[in-house]
Amino acid sequence: MKLRTKISMLFACFALSIFVSCTQDQSTDLTVETTTDISIEDAAKKMEMMRTTPMVQSKAAITYISELCEDVVSGTYAYENTWNNAALWDYYSFEGTAGDVVDISLLRTTPGMDVMSILFFGTTTTSDGLHPFSPSTNPDMTYLGFWDDNIPNPSCFGDAGTFGFILPYTGTYTFAVNDNSGCGFPKNYEIHTTGISCITDTDGDGCDDAVDPHPNSNVEATVTIDGCDSGAPNIYVEPCSTMSDLIADCAANAANHAEFVACVKALATAWRRAGHIDGRQNYYLQRCASSSSLP
Numbered sequence: 001m002k003l004r005t006k007i008s009m010l011f012a013c014f015a016l017s018i019f020v021s022c023t024q025d026q027s028t029d030l031t032v033e034t035t036t037d038i039s040i041e042d043a044a045k046k047m048e049m050m051r052t053t054p055m056v057q058s059k060a061a062i063t064y065i066s067e068l069c070e071d072v073v074s075g076t077y078a079y080e081n082t083w084n085n086a087a088l089w090d091y092y093s094f095e096g097t098a099g100d101v102v103d104i105s106l107l108r109t110t111p112g113m114d115v116m117s118i119l120f121f122g123t124t125t126t127s128d129g130l131h132p133f134s135p136s137t138n139p140d141m142t143y144l145g146f147w148d149d150n151i152p153n154p155s156c157f158g159d160a161g162t163f164g165f166i167l168p169y170t171g172t173y174t175f176a177v178n179d180n181s182g183c184g185f186p187k188n189y190e191i192h193t194t195g196i197s198c199i200t201d202t203d204g205d206g207c208d209d210a211v212d213p214h215p216n217s218n219v220e221a222t223v224t225i226d227g228c229d230s231g232a233p234n235i236y237v238e239p240c241s242t243m244s245d246l247i248a249d250c251a252a253n254a255a256n257h258a259e260f261v262a263c264v265k266a267l268a269t270a271w272r273r274a275g276h277i278d279g280r281q282n283y284y285l286q287r288c289a290s291s292s293s294l295p
């Protein structure tokens with residue numbers, strides 16, 4: 001190898017080592033402060049406050065305030081300078097699916113509070129081991145990160161925003177709120193989210209429990225009435241309801257056996273006309289209803 005080439009390679013290696021060193025320094029900084037928008041003076045003030053505040057190894061029982069949905073949740077924070085004490089944070093939960101992309105903004109709505117957010121996968125009943133810098137760990141919780149001061153706010157440091165975060169797991173997440181370096185009371189905030197849904201669909205038919213007339217739809221393969229299998233395919237005949245669901249409604253609403261049989265006859269006739277069942281299944285639906293002891 002020519003001397004000139006060797007010198008060029010040595011110079012390149014030296015430049016690369018400086019770059020890697022700087023990158024490592026930056027990533028170390030990020031574990032302490034993710035801000036890009038607060039002033040150097042404010043950042044120094046906050047760093048000093050965080051550095052000089054002793055860590056509290058809290059082991060208190062915690063409760064969740066509410067579940068986050070794709071909407072706005074208002075909260076009031078009761079404590080000052082509590083980044084170091086997980087027992088005093090506000091806790092919220094939400095459901096997520098791996099790969100979901102979510103935004104969660106934590107915005108103060110009154111001057112004073114210096115909001116900061118922390119995200120975990122899992123839920124817990126104790127604050128033990130929740131602080132990102134705590135040497136202990138909480139076996140139920142996986143720490144995912146914290147956000148602080150990355151949304152400008154003129155009143156005191158910045159607000160906190162998690163943007164385009166890709167959820168790594170499917171299940172329940174914990175979103176925690178604290179006042180990092182308090183600037184006084186009152187301490188009111190809002191949590192704005194996108195990409196998070198509170199829809200609960202217990203039977204998985206695409207209808208939210210809140211609007212599903214049968215949130216636990218009967219999904220047996222065939223329609224069975226009081227132990228009598230009609231052989232009719234138990235399909236969804238309405239967006240949220242199967243045949244067996246509607247027959248159960250007949251039993252629930254009929255004043256006597258004759259009313260129940262008439263109700264099933266009306267359904268079976270309509271299903272036959274719609275082509276959902278054949279003549280034989282129509283016959284057995286009505287026969288099963290007739291021979292049952294329902295309602």
Ligand SMILES: [Ca+2]
Nearest residue numbers: 114115149158
């Ligand atoms: Ca903040």
Ligand SMILES: [Ca+2]
Nearest residue numbers: 203205207212
């Ligand atoms: Ca449903």
Ligand SMILES: [Ca+2]
Nearest residue numbers: 214215217240
């Ligand atoms: Ca249903």
